[in-house]
Amino acid sequence: MSIIEIKDVKKNFHNLEVLKGVSFNVEKGEVVSIIGPSGGGKSTLLRCLNCLETYDSGSIKVIGEDLKEIKDMNSFRQKVGMVFQQFNLFANMNVLNNCIFAQTKALKRNKDEAKKIALENLQKVGMEKFINAYPNTLSGGQKQRVAIARAISMNPEILLFDEPTSALDPEMVEEVLNVIRSLVNKGLTMIIVSHEIDFVRDISDKIIFMDDGIVAESGSPKEIFTNPKNERTKVFLRKVIRN
Amino acid sequence: MINCFKMFSMDSRLLEIFLNSFTRILIPGLLVTIPLTIVAFFLAMIIAVVVAIIRFANIKILKDICRFYVWIIRGTPLLVQLFFAYYGLPKLGITWTSPFICAVLVFAFNEGAYASETIRGSLNSVSEGQIEAGYCVGMSYLQIMWRIVLPQALRAAFPSLMNGLIGMVKDTSLASNITVTEMFFVTRTIVTTTYEPLLLYLEVALIYLLFSSILSKVQTVIEKKLNAQVGK
Numbered sequence: 370m371s372i373i374e375i376k377d378v379k380k381n382f383h384n385l386e387v388l389k390g391v392s393f394n395v396e397k398g399e400v401v402s403i404i405g406p407s408g409g410g411k412s413t414l415l416r417c418l419n420c421l422e423t424y425d426s427g428s429i430k431v432i433g434e435d436l437k438e439i440k441d442m443n444s445f446r447q448k449v450g451m452v453f454q455q456f457n458l459f460a461n462m463n464v465l466n467n468c469i470f471a472q473t474k475a476l477k478r479n480k481d482e483a484k485k486i487a488l489e490n491l492q493k494v495g496m497e498k499f500i501n502a503y504p505n506t507l508s509g510g511q512k513q514r515v516a517i518a519r520a521i522s523m524n525p526e527i528l529l530f531d532e533p534t535s536a537l538d539p540e541m542v543e544e545v546l547n548v549i550r551s552l553v554n555k556g557l558t559m560i561i562v563s564h565e566i567d568f569v570r571d572i573s574d575k576i577i578f579m580d581d582g583i584v585a586e587s588g589s590p591k592e593i594f595t596n597p598k599n600e601r602t603k604v605f606l607r608k609v610i611r612n
Numbered sequence: 613m614i615n616c617f618k619m620f621s622m623d624s625r626l627l628e629i630f631l632n633s634f635t636r637i638l639i640p641g642l643l644v645t646i647p648l649t650i651v652a653f654f655l656a657m658i659i660a661v662v663v664a665i666i667r668f669a670n671i672k673i674l675k676d677i678c679r680f681y682v683w684i685i686r687g688t689p690l691l692v693q694l695f696f697a698y699y700g701l702p703k704l705g706i707t708w709t710s711p712f713i714c715a716v717l718v719f720a721f722n723e724g725a726y727a728s729e730t731i732r733g734s735l736n737s738v739s740e741g742q743i744e745a746g747y748c749v750g751m752s753y754l755q756i757m758w759r760i761v762l763p764q765a766l767r768a769a770f771p772s773l774m775n776g777l778i779g780m781v782k783d784t785s786l787a788s789n790i791t792v793t794e795m796f797f798v799t800r801t802i803v804t805t806t807y808e809p810l811l812l813y814l815e816v817a818l819i820y821l822l823f824s825s826i827l828s829k830v831q832t833v834i835e836k837k838l839n840a841q842v843g844k
């Protein structure tokens with residue numbers, strides 16, 4: 370059984386058909402990257418996977434649960450972490466509390482254990498020196514690394530990334546990508562929406578090319594990048610690689 | 613102006629009235645005006661937070677009731693609300709054990725309506741992304757509201773809420789009209805026996821000014837603390 374099973378998912382925003390029948394599976398521990406032109410429905414699909422967005426038809430199963438039949442939404446979401454383009458750190462909490470808060474509130478870990486886990490993860494992302502800092506004093510790259518520490522402190526089974534480096538100044542992109550690289554090989558399933566072509570080629574087990582609400586092409590990085598079959602994939606890759 | 617100066621410096625009778633009445637006015641200030649303000653403001657904050665969250669969260673029916681409440685309160689004069697509650701409601705069988713309690717409730721509901729609008733605006737200013745991030749780490753809506761959104765909203769609303777508090781200190785003088793023996797009520801009584809309106813109204817004004825100034829100072833200190841906390 371795949372950890373994520375997406376079958377013929379469709380979604381409209383009012384009159385706009387954003388997902389037009391998307392299907393694919395993700396296996397446990399896989400790193401899957403979704404690429405494609407702007408407006409193609411990548412974020413929408415990703416947000417459907419943790420129920421931030423609903424879909425109109427088709428079916429999505431995540432960790433064995435049909436998303437339309439989830440009884441305990443909060444405990445489901447603890448298993449599916451998300452890292453956002455805009456970081457979305459809790460502005461009224463310092464770095465450490467950003468990473469502790471949900472552990473104690475949602476997972477009911479005791480304070481000491483939560484703190485220990487948060488510190489470990491902040492160390493992993495290289496932010497252990499900033500535990501008392503508030504988000505508005507950090508750079509974009511630092512904020513994103515804290516956001517990643519916050520997400521992995523919940524020990525999720527799946528981690529979703531929606532353009533984690535798109536809001537960063539160029540010189541900060543690499544530090545965040547390196548942190549994401551360091552998460553691979555930990556049995557963690559990751560789905561990454563990104564325009565960092567070299568990065569996704571490097572890190573992914575599978576590439577999904579989404580365009581205009583459908584999966585236009587999917588395959589290994591090698592298949593997609595060296596030998597794309599779909600005309601739209603070719604056009605897209607020519608554009609991004611030239612940039 | 614010079615006349616006025618002479619009047620104060622030369623007339624020992626005026627000085628005596630001034631000094632005698634000072635404590636007579638200050639004591640109801642400390643025992644009535646301030647408790648009235650504090651209790652009413654505290655209740656107002658509870659009402660405001662509840663109303664703001666109901667409207668922010670778009671809870672059916674309750675939302676409409678809250679909107680109606682804010683509409684009524686903001687659309688009618690405070691003095692009319694006081695009279696309506698104190699003299700009008702008893703005709704409907706709602707009686708007050710003391711005018712003080714009536715005043716507390718009227719001020720609480722009045723300020724609660726205004727403050728709820730302030731807080732609602734600040735709730736909207738907290739980024740939607742933080743709410744989503746809260747969901748993504750498995751927190752419930754109430755946990756997110758209570759621990760993430762509301763603290764930020766109250767911080768943002770703090771200066772306006774303090775304005776409301778300072779306004780309320782002064783507005784409590786209206787309660788003299790429904791026989792609450794607060795500072796202004798007492799001042800008016802003293803004026804009727806001494807016939808010194810200029811001196812006494814000036815005196816009570818100074819005491820209101822003193823109270824408001826203290827509150828402004830408190831506001832500045834707390835604001836600095838709040839800003840330091842989030843690294844501003």
Ligand SMILES: Nc1ncnc2c1ncn2[C@@H]1O[C@H](COP(=O)(O)OP(=O)(O)OP(=O)(O)O)[C@@H](O)[C@H]1O
Pocket residue numbers: 382385387405406407408409410411412413414
């Ligand atoms: N909440 C919404 N309401 C209405 N339309 C929306 C909403 N969210 C997204 N859309 C529309 O849905 C389409 C797909 O958006 P989506 O954000 O999923 O694309 P994307 O592939 O992530 O694009 P990008 O690379 O720019 O992030 C777009 O046309 C967008 O304008």
Ligand SMILES: [Mg+2]
Pocket residue numbers: 411412413531532
């Ligand atoms: Mg997007």
